[in-house]
Amino acid sequence: MTTDVVTAAEPAAAPQVAGLSLRQLAWRRLKRDKAAMFAMWLLIFIFGTAILAPLITNLLGVNPYDFDLTVLDPSQGSLPAGAWGGISLEHPLGVEPLTGRDLLARLLFGARVSLLIAISAVAIIAIVGTTIGIVAGYKGGWIDTLIGRLTDLILAFPLILMLIALSPVLTQRLQAMGMSPEDSRVVYLIIVFAFFGWPYLARLIRGQVLSLREREFVEAAVASGAPTRRILFREVLPNLWAPIIVYVTISIPTIIASEAALSYLGVGIIEPTPSWGKMLADSVRYFAVVPTYLFIPGTALFIVVYAFNIFGDAVRDALDPRTGRNAR
Amino acid sequence: MTAYVIRRILIGLMILVLLSMAVFLLFDLLPADPAALTCGKNCTPEIIEINRVRLGLDLPLWQQYIEFVKGLFAGRTYGSGTAAFTCAAPCLGYSFRKGEEVTPLILEALPVTIYLAVGAFVVWITAGVLLGIFAALRRGRWQEKVTLGGALVGYSFPSFFIGLLLLFFVVIRWRLLPYPSYVPPTEDPVRFLQTMILPWITLALVFAAFYIRLTRNQMLETLSEDYIRTARSKGLPERTVIGKHGLRAGLTPIVTAAGLDLAGLLGGAIIVESVFSLPGLGRLAITSVLDSDLSIIVATVLVAGSFIVIANIVVDLLYAVIDPRVRLT
């Protein structure tokens, strides 16, 4: 899988709608979409538990870092004692093999890390990608050529390979700047996902701007002598919300999944920081003996990615009803 | 048109040169001394210095780069005296950790990756585009919901998860296939297919999901365009409308994505190659990274990057052929 972020290209350009603003219209449509609403509440719930994780684990009397050897069976090679991966009242989702750390606590704290990385990276991508895309598309000329070559260059890097290859280089540089190794991995992941992510959005936006430039309402604005800034913000940008929002909502799950993939390959988040990708990577080895260990973070990851994808789809449909499932 | 093609190729070459420079620069930032990585426990500063000279690491970075480029086109010689040896062009470097020239390593791994990528590509493009059109034509009906729903589920699974699930159930539980163990198709075609079928399915599942969605969205997008409506109103048969007008215009992003995805995979499908123990470029790359084998990392990044650059050129040229709306700028 080398295409995670590439695959997010979804072109859409909505026309201005009279009366209600685009946003109001979209929200109305979105509210009618039951699956999207469910996905949205689910995501809110996930975000909520992630934010409140320390509170929840305190209430349950568990934490993601402490080893608990009493719940492991040494004669079984330190597998969780008892069936279902050691699920019990004290450990509602069971415990981690070899350490006895509580899986619920690690899942909740892991959500914080995964979401932090994905959202930070996407925020950078959105800002940088949109700005550069608009500049390239609207200004054209040598600026467009330069940006085009730069994005070409970055896109020519084999993504996952670069993420892996750069890991030692960048994390050790970050540590040399005084960052702890755990933090340096998180920052590293944010930086590389953002760095290799923005060109896709910039290209997408540039394409949109190019075609918008040709449209009547923009041409009309240009003809009326409106200043560039006004055209960009009033006429062009509002028509870009759709692709940006769609790109953002579907980038988050791809980044979460990529983080998991990097951890699977051994270059992602490191101990003792909990991370879903790391848990999954670890649990893969226990597939045959402790299947719950794989299925719990696997299902959690799948649900989050799936919810984001449903929501992203619905947002896209709502913003651009022509291609929606209720079209015509 | 010819001028455009030539310019596009020249730009591609320029990007390749820039890419190779960027890679050299990036890995020069590695904190560990690459010369120190060439010898083991008995390392004395003296030996490190000798190896530094043998590797050409004593030269300034730009000179190392020139040496590398020279090796690529004319070959180069490492070391001196009786222990010297020549690395013939195209020389992508020499791995002191593996004790081997890099070019043959890449050439050994490349076919595996090509079989994997192309096989999966055929499956996912066929399935993705056909199901995508199907979904678009059945929009609003349950068939569309099932297709899209299934695609979304497939798309939401991490690829290594699918691969491992397949491996676990098909091979370990149900014993439908022997354990994947790569053999070249020329040696044992049956074993080759038995090994490759699951990796193909894994990759295809993940990618097809995306292409179903993409194709369906593109179809709907273009079908609502004015010229399609015009074509319809002219009374052209639906098949012509969809095949000739709808699909053709809608193909642009599909071709783009397909070209880039295929190129990306040719640079090594790292995760799938890892899950199924396929000795392809991706596996070569990850083992070299964990091994800090710089010369191989640089070479794999360059080879993988070249595929992407070439794919970009091809895609851009196809763009111009397929979509009449695109201006050749």
Place this chain on the structure above:
Amino acid sequence: MGKAINNGLRLAAVASAGALLLAACGGGSSESSSAAGSAGASAGAGDSGAAAADGGQKGGTITMLTNAEQWQHVDPQRMYTGADIAFFTGYTTRTLTQYKYAAGADGTQLVADLATDTGTANSDATQWSFTIRDGASFEDGTPVTCADVKYGVSRTFAQDVITDGPTYAISYLDIPKGDDGSSTYKGPYSTDAANDVASFDKAVTCSSDGKTITFNLNRSVADFNYTVTLPAFSPVPQAKDTGETYDDAVVSTGPYKISEYTKGQKMTLVRNENWDPASDDYHPAYPDEIDVLFAQDPAAIDQRLIADAPEDQATIAYGNLQPENLATVFTAGDPRFEGRTYNDYDPYVRYTAINTQLVPNLKQRQAIVACMNNAEYIAARGGDFAGDRADGVVKPTLPLDYAPTGLWDGMYGDTIPVEGNVELGKKLIAESGEPMKPLTYQFPTNPVDEKIAASMKSALARCDITVNLEPIEPGQYYGIVFDPKQAKELMRSGWAPDWLNASTILPELFGATGGFNLSQVQDDQFNAQVQDALNTLDRTEQGKKWQELNKYAAEQAWVIPHLFGKAQALWGSKIGNGYLWFPYGSLAFGDLYVMQ
């Protein structure tokens, strides 16, 4: 599982460092040991090699699966990983002496292979002679002479080309050292006129009939005949030597030769027609062919062996079982695995080195040892399968050199239970007279070592010691921790002796010339005692001195001892003679056969 991806550092150390290419690979299971040998190193006993012809059957193909992409080295002078030595000495590389093919303690018995006996020493063991057997030849039919052995030994001196191998030839042979401590002889490739070939020719002599090779040593080495079990002392034909690339073109002397070697894919060994069984009592040479499949996923290797499908029944694995499968395989009374596993002590001691240059305060080092939670360590390494808590760097499997050090029984002022003694730790820090600085723990990234790092961090936090974690890509690990500028306070490590003598442990780990002195110890008193021990020719007396030094090392808290390790392996049901061959901590590859 997996290869030793280190920078050619030796042994155990290498072991778990390397290995884990993929997250799916199990941590501690990656072992590359170095040799270990027999205890009672009686000089020059004429015990002729004896093939363990215990009902083995000829024929068939043995398939070996490995996670590694390739052999670290096939070149005998560069090979220094236990299982690799066990493999190649079993098939292609004849050494002067070797260990007997047998399970348990018998496996540490020295026997002759290429030599007619296990060597003859002079009275003070400064001169050793070995006679080459009649009929021994290279795969092209050329007879093996002592000149070939001499040439092989000379290659070790070319330290710029022949990297990663053991350097006993350099430290033992009577050749002058230059001002920088390196040998004045620079190996056969040097074109430098100052190259001291004359000294080498004096130190290693070859009789005129080409049969007897004599090594003149710079000091007494009572068990030098164990040293020559290392392939570094095996013959190489000068005419076929290609230096750096000889790794890919090794000329066999054993019952098999390499017919194919494609890195990342496959190696095939087939019978060597020019090997004369009459010249070799050591190799049983049962199978017709040995296939090595590289780059196999570790989880997949285990699953194939567990499933034992018909096509996998003559299959073995390079390395140990993944920890997650131990419970499955070692469930008592499961007939599926009967007779095709071992679960036994390997040659390794696992420990964490404490950098004495960065933690010079003895009390603080002792505090670190006292605070360590070895219960969590053992759990993370697989509970009952991990082994026993270590009390020093010498393992009880070296009966002459081991005595309990008493480290945990009040050596630091109070007993230390396996969970650690927090009060004692805090008290020692208070007594140290200076505040405890934050420490950094360096370890190679792999699933098990990461968990241990997490444990280390929380265990030492109990004594208010801050530990920062510094994971390092396995391939860079030794490059970084052996660089004094980059080495931090705590470093993951492990060690196995090169043969059963603590002379290959204590001086290596803490001595002035030690090759593996991660703790960066500079202790003149210790060095003097090491010299004294080395000069003691009576093996039992020498053992007592090692016991004292091991205890001294524990008192000085140069390392946190963790584990006297165990190893577990599984093989296909049609493989015969599967057992843990103690010297190398692996299967005795050369003794395996396929049940027909």
